[in-house]
Amino acid sequence: MMKIAEEAEKIQDEMVTHRRYLHQNPEIGADLPKTVNYVKNELLKMGYAPELCGGGVVATCGNGENQKTFLLRADMDALPIKEESGEMFSALNGNMHACGHDFHTSMLLGCAKLLKKHEDQIKGTIKLMFQPAEEIAIGAKGMIEAGVLKNPDVDAAMMIHVFPGLPSDGKFVVLADGPASANIDVFRINVKGVGGHGARPHETVDPINVCAHIHLALQVLNAREVEANETFILTIGEMKCGDTFNVIPDSGYMRGTIRSYGKEVRTFIKKRLVEISKTVAETFRAEAEVVFEFEAPNVINDQKLRNDFMRYMDEIMVDNVDDAKKVYDGKFAKITGSEDFGFVSEEVPALMVGLVAGSPADGYVYPLHHPKARFNENSLWKGAAAYTHMAMRWLEEN
Ligand SMILES: [Zn+2]
Ligand SMILES: [Zn+2]
Numbered sequence: 001m002m003k004i005a006e007e008a009e010k011i012q013d014e015m016v017t018h019r020r021y022l023h024q025n026p027e028i029g030a031d032l033p034k035t036v037n038y039v040k041n042e043l044l045k046m047g048y049a050p051e052l053c054g055g056g057v058v059a060t061c062g063n064g065e066n067q068k069t070f071l072l073r074a075d076m077d078a079l080p081i082k083e084e085s086g087e088m089f090s091a092l093n094g095n096m097h098a099c100g101h102d103f104h105t106s107m108l109l110g111c112a113k114l115l116k117k118h119e120d121q122i123k124g125t126i127k128l129m130f131q132p133a134e135e136i137a138i139g140a141k142g143m144i145e146a147g148v149l150k151n152p153d154v155d156a157a158m159m160i161h162v163f164p165g166l167p168s169d170g171k172f173v174v175l176a177d178g179p180a181s182a183n184i185d186v187f188r189i190n191v192k193g194v195g196g197h198g199a200r201p202h203e204t205v206d207p208i209n210v211c212a213h214i215h216l217a218l219q220v221l222n223a224r225e226v227e228a229n230e231t232f233i234l235t236i237g238e239m240k241c242g243d244t245f246n247v248i249p250d251s252g253y254m255r256g257t258i259r260s261y262g263k264e265v266r267t268f269i270k271k272r273l274v275e276i277s278k279t280v281a282e283t284f285r286a287e288a289e290v291v292f293e294f295e296a297p298n299v300i301n302d303q304k305l306r307n308d309f310m311r312y313m314d315e316i317m318v319d320n321v322d323d324a325k326k327v328y329d330g331k332f333a334k335i336t337g338s339e340d341f342g343f344v345s346e347e348v349p350a351l352m353v354g355l356v357a358g359s360p361a362d363g364y365v366y367p368l369h370h371p372k373a374r375f376n377e378n379s380l381w382k383g384a385a386a387y388t389h390m391a392m393r394w395l396e397e398n
Helices: 004-010 012-024 033-046 102-119 139-145 209-217 221-225 263-283 303-316 342-347 378-398
Strands: 051-054 056-062 069-075 125-129 156-163 172-174 182-191 232-241 251-261 287-296 321-323 349-356
Touching: 004 012, 004 102, 004 172, 012 033, 012 102, 012 378, 033 056, 033 125, 033 251, 056 102, 056 139, 056 263, 069 287, 069 342, 069 378, 102 125, 102 156, 102 209, 102 378, 125 139, 125 263, 139 342, 156 303, 156 342, 172 303, 182 209, 182 263, 209 221, 209 232, 209 251, 221 263, 232 263, 251 263, 263 287, 287 378, 303 321, 303 349, 342 349, 349 378
Parallel strands: 069 125, 069 156, 156 349, 172 321
Antiparallel strands: 051 056, 056 125, 172 349, 182 251, 182 287, 232 251
16 A cells, blocks of 8 residues: 555656646646646656546546546646746746646646556546636636536546645645635626716716725625624725826726635625625715626535545555644634635535645745745655545545
8 A cells, every 4th residue: 555655756756847847837727738738748658548628638547347437636727926936947927836736737647647557456437637727717617518527427526735835744634524615706896987087076976985985895794794603705806996196087896706615605795795886886876886707616525535535545644644623723624715626526526635735844935826935846746646546545445
């Protein structure tokens, strides 16, 4: 059983090569031509027959001995962030793998190599899913619509996300069962007023005033309308009104996200966001329109898969698995970030696992999505070993 971990460690250098290539060539969104090409070619070299699917790549492995299929997922897209990590292999094209998806792709390529070597021992089918557009929450959905969970039908699925800037470097962090990440709803509030001269505000309907009032009014959702035990976040990250000091603009807008857990509170907040925006705007003689731009459901961690994972990892990496409930005293049992793997977890039993890739004590101080974020590459082989062992053992037992 220890063998998989040792074998993974032996291909660490290859994964570092993948990672640095991907890191230097970050692509964003749904269309990742260079990345897809790279992944496809690497899989071809290993003897796979990769197929394009919904902007991503799918490959299968195994002997199909029984009917079960286990899916392993990696995302491949970067962020529109100008890199300031200081790494010698920093990206120069204005995008950055600041969410570690270069790690996920490299780890799954490493896993693909290990699986090929042990193909005759796979008791079923393992499907590898390399997806685009996680950051805009349309990648997994697009691949599901293109049939990634069909033919052969997927019975269970798993993903890993790396996290720099946390203690316990190199450990797996097993998130809660039930909601493990947040529902995300991205919205835009368009406010329409009447513009005019800054010296004659009574002749205008000032959208800046309206945006300010909507922003403040929305804070009441946290303070007064949702039960204190319920966790949710509403953030306005963008507000744009006007271009200069002495002109009242015609219109303005705000964009933000809602992060929530469970369906009920999610529906309630979305409804109140619309009501509050519209009625506050009306109060000041303006009009507001709320547009939901994109969304993804929370990842629901399957309890059995979660327990299986912890048991399987004990077979290959003793003392290397932390239960978030235990380690972070409940505070990190679920994340407030979102993961479009939630769409997969709506369809099949699924598991999202964290892997710490660099601790503050060793200088990895910045979190995901930070332009200065750095990641400890020593986590690569661990991710590859975990993907491989999880899929093979699950098929053995199911
Ligand atoms: Zn991200
Ligand atoms: Zn991510």
